[in-house]
Amino acid sequence: MRNNNVYVVRNEAKNQQHPFHVLGLSKLPMFMAAFVGGLAISVIAKLQNVNNLDKYLTVGQGILQPLFSPSAPLSIEIPNESVDNRIALFLILILLTLWAWGRELVNEATYGGFHTTHVVRGLKYGMLLFLVSEAMLFFPFF
Numbered sequence: 001m002r003n004n005n006v007y008v009v010r011n012e013a014k015n016q017q018h019p020f021h022v023l024g025l026s027k028l029p030m031f032m033a034a035f036v037g038g039l040a041i042s043v044i045a046k047l048q049n050v051n052n053l054d055k056y057l058t059v060g061q062g063i064l065q066p067l068f069s070p071s072a073p074l075s076i077e078i079p080n081e082s083v084d085n086r087i088a089l090f091l092i093l094i095l096l097t098l099w100a101w102g103r104e105l106v107n108e109a110t111y112g113g114f115h116t117t118h119v120v121r122g123l124k125y126g127m128l129l130f131l132v133s134e135a136m137l138f139f140p141f142f
Contacts, residue, residue: 019118024108028101035097039090046083 109115115123 019116019122021108021114021119026101026104028097028104032094032097032101035090035093039087039094042083042086042090046087050083
């Protein structure tokens with residue numbers, strides 16, 4: 001559809017002109033990337049027997065503090081948390097983000113009408129090809 005010399009892709013219920021699901025804009029992938037990165041750093045710290053990340057976070061404080069209050073000395077207070085608490089926190093945040101992202105996809109598919117019969121057929125073929133490729137990958141082992 002052309003609107004004010006700009007091409008706009010409209011994905012209205014059951015009226016799409018293409019057999020693809022065009023994803024909407026979402027902030028959830030950025031949150032997921034940040035939480036998975038934090039989980040990775042926390043697991044590495046746990047494997048290295050680092051009980052407290054405070055001494056490693058002071059470098060980040062020195063870099064970020066002038067950006068927020070240039071006249072004040074370093075005054076960011078980081079709570080004394082163990083690495084185990086951080087791992088549990090990141091796991092909870094990842095599960096919540098997955099739930100929200102899944103809810104968003106289900107809403108797009110059922111109530112938004114984005115999953116037409118062509119899209120569903122493409123998803124089924126994609127899953128079938130994935131299963132066949134996994135079977136072909138593991139067939140030589142057995």
